[in-house]
Amino acid sequence: MGKPTGFLEYQRQGNPAQAPLERIRHFHEFHPPLDWEERRRQGARCMACGVPFCQSGAVLGGMASGCPLHNLVPEWNDLLFRNHPEHAAARLLKTNSFPEFTGRVCPALCEAACTCGLHGEPVTVKENELAIIEAAWAAGLMAPRPPRVRTGKRVAVVGSGPSGLACADWLNRRGHTVTVLERADEPGGLLMYGIPNMKLEKGIVRRRLEKMAAEGIVFRTGVDVGRDRDGEALRREYDAVVLCCGASQPRDLTVPGREAAGVWFAVDFLTQATRALLEGGPAEKHYPTARDKQVVVVGGGDTGNDCVGTCIRQGCAGVVQLEMLPKPPEVRGSHNPWPEWPRVCKTDYGQEEAMAVFGQDPRRWQTTVTALRADSGGALAAVETVELDEAMKPVPGTERTIPCQLLLIAAGFLGAQSYVPEAFGLELTPRCRVKTLEDGYQTSLPGVFAAGDMRRGQSLVAWAIREGREAARQVEAWLLGCGG
Numbered sequence: 408m409g410k411p412t413g414f415l416e417y418q419r420q421g422n423p424a425q426a427p428l429e430r431i432r433h434f435h436e437f438h439p440p441l442d443w444e445e446r447r448r449q450g451a452r453c454m455a456c457g458v459p460f461c462q463s464g465a466v467l468g469g470m471a472s473g474c475p476l477h478n479l480v481p482e483w484n485d486l487l488f489r490n491h492p493e494h495a496a497a498r499l500l501k502t503n504s505f506p507e508f509t510g511r512v513c514p515a516l517c518e519a520a521c522t523c524g525l526h527g528e529p530v531t532v533k534e535n536e537l538a539i540i541e542a543a544w545a546a547g548l549m550a551p552r553p554p555r556v557r558t559g560k561r562v563a564v565v566g567s568g569p570s571g572l573a574c575a576d577w578l579n580r581r582g583h584t585v586t587v588l589e590r591a592d593e594p595g596g597l598l599m600y601g602i603p604n605m606k607l608e609k610g611i612v613r614r615r616l617e618k619m620a621a622e623g624i625v626f627r628t629g630v631d632v633g634r635d636r637d638g639e640a641l642r643r644e645y646d647a648v649v650l651c652c653g654a655s656q657p658r659d660l661t662v663p664g665r666e667a668a669g670v671w672f673a674v675d676f677l678t679q680a681t682r683a684l685l686e687g688g689p690a691e692k693h694y695p696t697a698r699d700k701q702v703v704v705v706g707g708g709d710t711g712n713d714c715v716g717t718c719i720r721q722g723c724a725g726v727v728q729l730e731m732l733p734k735p736p737e738v739r740g741s742h743n744p745w746p747e748w749p750r751v752c753k754t755d756y757g758q759e760e761a762m763a764v765f766g767q768d769p770r771r772w773q774t775t776v777t778a779l780r781a782d783s784g785g786a787l788a789a790v791e792t793v794e795l796d797e798a799m800k801p802v803p804g805t806e807r808t809i810p811c812q813l814l815l816i817a818a819g820f821l822g823a824q825s826y827v828p829e830a831f832g833l834e835l836t837p838r839c840r841v842k843t844l845e846d847g848y849q850t851s852l853p854g855v856f857a858a859g860d861m862r863r864g865q866s867l868v869a870w871a872i873r874e875g876r877e878a879a880r881q882v883e884a885w886l887l888g889c890g891g
């Protein structure tokens with residue numbers, strides 16, 4: 408597979424990125440694709456490893472390594488190199504319901520486990536995946552293909568993030584009749600409202616939703632199950648119910664002054680930013696905006712980075728990102744060998760942009776918030792911080808006051824919102840995840856399943872798709888009383 412000498416002949420070449428000062432002028436994706444011939448050469452770098460760790464999805468050292476979807480990476484890299492784009496797309500779609508999403512937003516667990524990366528640069532797996540699926544869309548290969556036969560079984564999928572969509576898509580292809588119930592005004596979950604447009608343009612999500620609707624899946628938006636719809640009634644109406652409601656309970660800040668105006672949870676803020684964009688009007692008319700404000704983002708992870716990138720595009724006056732943990736090392740430690748996920752300091756797009764605009768890295772490591780200060784009108788005016796030592800104890804004398812009119816809390820998620828499991832009488836684990844039977848997606852209630860972040864805890868799009876697909880198989884076994 409691949410070109411036997413490809414990894415020796417060709418260097419890794421990724422999609423170029425627009426320069427930070429250029430891309431912050433818009434909210435579009437900013438990685439123009441390589442031309443097809445160069446992309447084929449990148450496919451040729453795949454080495455046909457005897458054991459392709461890239462597709463293993465194994466948990467090593469407590470972290471996932473390799474693709475959770477077990478994507479057939481060496482196979483489709485070979486087909487790309489040999490210029491069989493249709494076959495490459497067919498092999499890709501065999502394991503991944505939505506490569507156009509993972510090809511854009513996945514952190515590429517596959518590349519961290521690529522054997523080429525052991526002594527050199529890994530294969531550009533994620534971008535190869537994106538090129539293959541986009542070529543398929545462009546060639547008209549992704550036209551709707553509704554199932555020819557229907558089984559008469561009716562399934563309700565609650566929640567339309569990647570897990571719900573993957574589950575609905577799999578079941579619909581097998582001929583079951585699927586209705587997706589979504590409380591938001593548009594389906595897509597965090598793909599639509601959460602992940603910013605510059606990482607995943609919303610037209611890409613809508614394109615997939617249109618295909619799924621044309622294949623027979625019914626989407627009902629504005630339906631809040633557990634509030635507008637009773638769990639028991641839903642069970643009576645459908646042969647099976649799959650709960651894919653995400654893990655949207657945010658971790659709050661418990662500091663004096665928390666009630667000040669101008670404090671937002673990150674996902675609420677990012678959702679409003681996307682809504683403003685989709686409506687096409689100036690954000691500040693109806694929606695919160697960072698324009699001309701000093702922003703503090705609490706949380707140094709990926710969601711915090713998305714907030715930084717969004718605030719810069721909205722024209723903030725400055726941005727600081729606080730992280731309680733110490734700065735990770737620049738290179739892998741000896742205790743963290745390949746093919747484990749590398750625990751190294753990653754500088755993401757938002758941080759690069761902050762450096763380009765404000766001349767410094769926005770991150771302050773080992774720092775936490777101790778209080779918020781409001782002005783006489785109750786609006787946020789400043790944030791009090793202190794540095795932490797290795798034992799997470801405040802270091803005396805490191806207290807600082809940062810002027811701030813907008814504070815975004817991106818401190819992670821505590822798990823699923825409890826009212827949906829309560830509506831079905833389901834148990835939660837101590838970490839606020841819906842409890843399912845061991846190694847499965849079936850809850851304690853017959854015919855009710857759970858998948859995605861709601862079951863697994865806050866994770867990644869690739870994991871959500873895997874959960875949705877696996878849950879769908881178990882739903883089918885339940886519906887038909889066999890297999891699985």
Ligand SMILES: Cc1cc2nc3c(=O)[nH]c(=O)nc-3n(C[C@H](O)[C@H](O)[C@H](O)COP(=O)(O)OP(=O)(O)OC[C@H]3O[C@@H](n4cnc5c(N)ncnc54)[C@H](O)[C@@H]3O)c2cc1C
Pocket residue numbers: 512513514565566567568569570571572588589590591594595596597598601602603606630631632633634651652653654655674677709710713827858859860861865866867868869871
């Ligand atoms: C800001 C942000 C950026 C991220 N960026 C990335 C990234 O770049 N790459 C990556 O791999 N992962 C990323 N993630 C994580 C990824 O988005 C999630 O792991 C994934 O979306 C989980 O999918 P899900 O289907 O389980 O849930 P979700 O995507 O959260 O979808 C759940 C859906 O259920 C709906 N719902 C909830 N309750 C109800 C109810 N009662 N009735 C009806 N509908 C309901 C919600 O409205 C939502 O649409 C990001 C997460 C965040 C917060």
Ligand code: SF4
Pocket residue numbers: 473474475476477478480503509510513514515516517518532533536869
């Ligand atoms: S889904 Fe993610 S981990 Fe899997 S092959 Fe694609 S980029 Fe790699």
